[in-house]
Amino acid sequence: MIKVIDLYKSFEQLHVLKGVNFQVAPREVVCVIGPSGSGKSTLLRCINKLEEANSGHIYIDGKELTNPKTDINLIRQQVGMVFQLFNLFPHKSTLENITLAPIKIKELSKASADKLALELLGKVGLTDKAHVYPNKLSGGQKQRVAIARALAMQPKVMLFDEPTSSLDPEMVGEVLAVMKDLAIEGMTMVVVTHEMGFAREVGHRVVFMDDGVIVEEGTPQEIFDNPKNPRTKAFLSKVL
Amino acid sequence: MPLVEIFGLGIFDSITSQRGYAVVIESFPYFLGGAGYTIALTFLSLSMGMVLGLFLGLGKLSANRILYFLSTAFIDFFRGTPLFVQIFLLYFGVLPLFYDNDPISSAIIALGLNSAAYIGEIVRAGIQAVDPGQQEAARSLGMNQRQAMTYVILPQAFKIVIPPMINEFIALLKDSSLVSAITVPELMHRGDLVFANTYQATWIFASIAVIYFVITKTISTIGDKVERRLATD
Numbered sequence: 001m002i003k004v005i006d007l008y009k010s011f012e013q014l015h016v017l018k019g020v021n022f023q024v025a026p027r028e029v030v031c032v033i034g035p036s037g038s039g040k041s042t043l044l045r046c047i048n049k050l051e052e053a054n055s056g057h058i059y060i061d062g063k064e065l066t067n068p069k070t071d072i073n074l075i076r077q078q079v080g081m082v083f084q085l086f087n088l089f090p091h092k093s094t095l096e097n098i099t100l101a102p103i104k105i106k107e108l109s110k111a112s113a114d115k116l117a118l119e120l121l122g123k124v125g126l127t128d129k130a131h132v133y134p135n136k137l138s139g140g141q142k143q144r145v146a147i148a149r150a151l152a153m154q155p156k157v158m159l160f161d162e163p164t165s166s167l168d169p170e171m172v173g174e175v176l177a178v179m180k181d182l183a184i185e186g187m188t189m190v191v192v193t194h195e196m197g198f199a200r201e202v203g204h205r206v207v208f209m210d211d212g213v214i215v216e217e218g219t220p221q222e223i224f225d226n227p228k229n230p231r232t233k234a235f236l237s238k239v240l
Numbered sequence: 241m242p243l244v245e246i247f248g249l250g251i252f253d254s255i256t257s258q259r260g261y262a263v264v265i266e267s268f269p270y271f272l273g274g275a276g277y278t279i280a281l282t283f284l285s286l287s288m289g290m291v292l293g294l295f296l297g298l299g300k301l302s303a304n305r306i307l308y309f310l311s312t313a314f315i316d317f318f319r320g321t322p323l324f325v326q327i328f329l330l331y332f333g334v335l336p337l338f339y340d341n342d343p344i345s346s347a348i349i350a351l352g353l354n355s356a357a358y359i360g361e362i363v364r365a366g367i368q369a370v371d372p373g374q375q376e377a378a379r380s381l382g383m384n385q386r387q388a389m390t391y392v393i394l395p396q397a398f399k400i401v402i403p404p405m406i407n408e409f410i411a412l413l414k415d416s417s418l419v420s421a422i423t424v425p426e427l428m429h430r431g432d433l434v435f436a437n438t439y440q441a442t443w444i445f446a447s448i449a450v451i452y453f454v455i456t457k458t459i460s461t462i463g464d465k466v467e468r469r470l471a472t473d
Binding site for chain 2: 048050073074076077079080081083085087088089090091100101104105146149150153
């Protein structure tokens, strides 16, 4: 589903990704962990071209993202993204946040977009918040709406960029629960996270990044119970 | 003549002058007609300034070097030279090359172009003040640049630019008094004409000032209301 080959990315003098090779199979849930500044968010942002790679190739569902001739907007419609800071549209109600892209891009009728949005709100447990504006929602509710908004484009892949890192601790669970449901339904997911419990429980594969490269990857059991690389061991000893 | 007569008693005389009072009462409908011109001029040039200013603001943010250069050059010129000079340059110099120009249309064009430069900067700043995460969210859903701008960025920028836009509105209304110099029959020009006939400077220009003030205060009050109504977050 996703294939990243020899990806390099730097900001000015700062080399963030130094040759990353990475693959995600359909229906797979991959959790990317690692210290701050290791390049995990940048990798995720490269996968839907919010950051432009300096070199290397990225394929989504067989189409090369890094080819300048590829219509990036078409690919992005198939790649949902959930941000650390939610980035809900503050001038739109919850329902409108979800229906905006389907109506404007897929030219769905308002009625069918509303129906789809209410279904998705049901899925994330927020049907009663349909006509509320984002400023009246808690952090956890905002993030669940953001997930519903991304799902409304019926993407083939969902990217999560530290979706619970800016939440109060008591709200982390509700967001992770929604993500777990998605994983069970068979959504292909790449989750950059500091929630080791989630990575262990829900992830099919865990990727440990440090200093711009993938240091070690494997099943959650391999990474958490029996890490081989000293850098993985050092990181896990600090966070677990 | 002793100084006290020029500065002291002279002012005292003119303030208490029965004649000055009579002149203002008599000319008041004439002044109000001028205020009508002032308001119409301001509205028309502000509309022109907003349309052109939106494009200038987008041009300043454009990745297209030509658009960026043109917008920047336009804004630099109209912000960097006096409006009074621009009015004369356009009325006597540039516009006659294009059509048989009259004072009123020339005034609207001069004021419109000048306010466009300021509004261009307001629009640019307003767009840049919208959280970049909004653009990312819109683009990540598959919207192209234009869709993200239209549905996500500009509606939010609109709210941000209301206070500076009200400022610009008020500044433009006051600056429109400068076109009295090219004989547009607006408020200041009419005050000038009555002054030339009667020499009742204090009474005339004080009442002109009051009329300007009443209009600008009305605009800022309406602006405050609009701002409060749109404040959803």
